[in-house]
Amino acid sequence: MRPMWSRVLQITTLLAVPASLYMVFVVAPIEEKMGVIQKIFYFHVPSAFMAFLGVGLCAVMSVLYLVTRQRRWDLVAHAAAELGVVFCTIVLITGPIWARPVWGVWWTGEVRLTSTLVLWLIYVGYLLLRQNAENREQAARWAAITGIVGALDMPIIYKSVEWWRGLHPVVLKMSGGGGLDPVMGRAFAACVVTFTLLFLCLLVERVRLGRLEDEVESLEQQAARRPLTAATDAGGGSSR
Amino acid sequence: MTAFEPGTFLAGLLSGLLAAIQDSPAVAPIAAGASAVRPDAVERGLRFLATAYSVVWTILGTYLVILSFRLRRVSRQVRRIRERLGL
Numbered sequence: 001m002r003p004m005w006s007r008v009l010q011i012t013t014l015l016a017v018p019a020s021l022y023m024v025f026v027v028a029p030i031e032e033k034m035g036v037i038q039k040i041f042y043f044h045v046p047s048a049f050m051a052f053l054g055v056g057l058c059a060v061m062s063v064l065y066l067v068t069r070q071r072r073w074d075l076v077a078h079a080a081a082e083l084g085v086v087f088c089t090i091v092l093i094t095g096p097i098w099a100r101p102v103w104g105v106w107w108t109g110e111v112r113l114t115s116t117l118v119l120w121l122i123y124v125g126y127l128l129l130r131q132n133a134e135n136r137e138q139a140a141r142w143a144a145i146t147g148i149v150g151a152l153d154m155p156i157i158y159k160s161v162e163w164w165r166g167l168h169p170v171v172l173k174m175s176g177g178g179g180l181d182p183v184m185g186r187a188f189a190a191c192v193v194t195f196t197l198l199f200l201c202l203l204v205e206r207v208r209l210g211r212l213e214d215e216v217e218s219l220e221q222q223a224a225r226r227p228l229t230a231a232t233d234a235g236g237g238s239s240r
Numbered sequence: 241m242t243a244f245e246p247g248t249f250l251a252g253l254l255s256g257l258l259a260a261i262q263d264s265p266a267v268a269p270i271a272a273g274a275s276a277v278r279p280d281a282v283e284r285g286l287r288f289l290a291t292a293y294s295v296v297w298t299i300l301g302t303y304l305v306i307l308s309f310r311l312r313r314v315s316r317q318v319r320r321i322r323e324r325l326g327l
Contacts, residue, residue, distance in 0.1 A: 037285035040292045047296070086303050090296055097292040101284055198300070205307055212314040219321040226325065 054084025110166030
């Protein structure tokens with residue numbers, strides 16, 4: 001049975017989705033230069049944030065796993081990596097759809113785009129490594145190392161538009177203002193909150209799945225041992 | 241009944257969506273200072289916007305459906321083994 005807080009989280013997320021859609025399509029004004037196409041921003045950027053959250057969480061949990069060797073950290077790392085890939089996929093698809101009418105091309109070879117694709121490939125590799133490994137302990141160890149190394153790509157993605165100037169704009173400036181209209185800012189904040197809730201909801205369910213898979217494995221081991229134990233008991237009984 | 245294959249389903253859906261936004265071979269980028277409120281620009285923008293939003297919710301929805309299928313299957317497996325073991 002699911003705990004109460006999990007239900008509350010799910011209901012809040014269900015309410016937040018239409019609320020954020022209302023903010024984006026009804027409240028937020030249409031941007032002057034790009035027009036309606038700019039509204040992709042409200043889902044493209046929060047998806048990128050969630051991809052970062054997934055990858056960052058995976059790296060932190062991987063470090064904890066390597067230090068403590070406790071299975072629970074590995075479970076969260078695996079779940080976070082999977083979610084990181086899901087949100088990174090959204091970023092990599094919505095980005096070109098936005099770029100085509102604004103820049104005139106689907107894709108350019110600039111650093112931010114390429115490094116995001118590299119991040120996605122690293123974490124797809126992470127998931128394939130886990131899926132195809134036969135020894136769980138070994139897979140967890142190698143996956144943890146991959147997760148930590150993969151996360152090193154995050155600062156490159158974040159700083160790339162400042163280090164190598166390209167077509168991609170700087171999304172959020174730490175100083176000097178981001179140039180976002182206050183109403184647009186509120187709609188954007190609503191989308192970030194909604195996506196964070198969505199991320200947490202999916203993370204909780206994905207971790208639950210990992211726990212259940214572990215339970216299946218241990219129960220199957222018990223079931224495999226049982227006939228042997230029964231046979232041993234029977235053998236012991238007859239020799240007496 | 242054929243088995244549900246998320247990969248094939250997603251690939252088909254994405255190719256359909258991409259086909260839907262296929263426009264003239266050369267799409268002129270929106271020039272700085274150009275008006276984005278012209279009817280043709282608005283229509284084109286809406287087409288791309290609708291595609292992007294469909295992609296976002298399709299990916300999230302598909303992931304959610306796959307996750308719930310897997311959860312249900314593993315829960316059933318746990319119940320079956322527990323019953324077999326008499327737990």
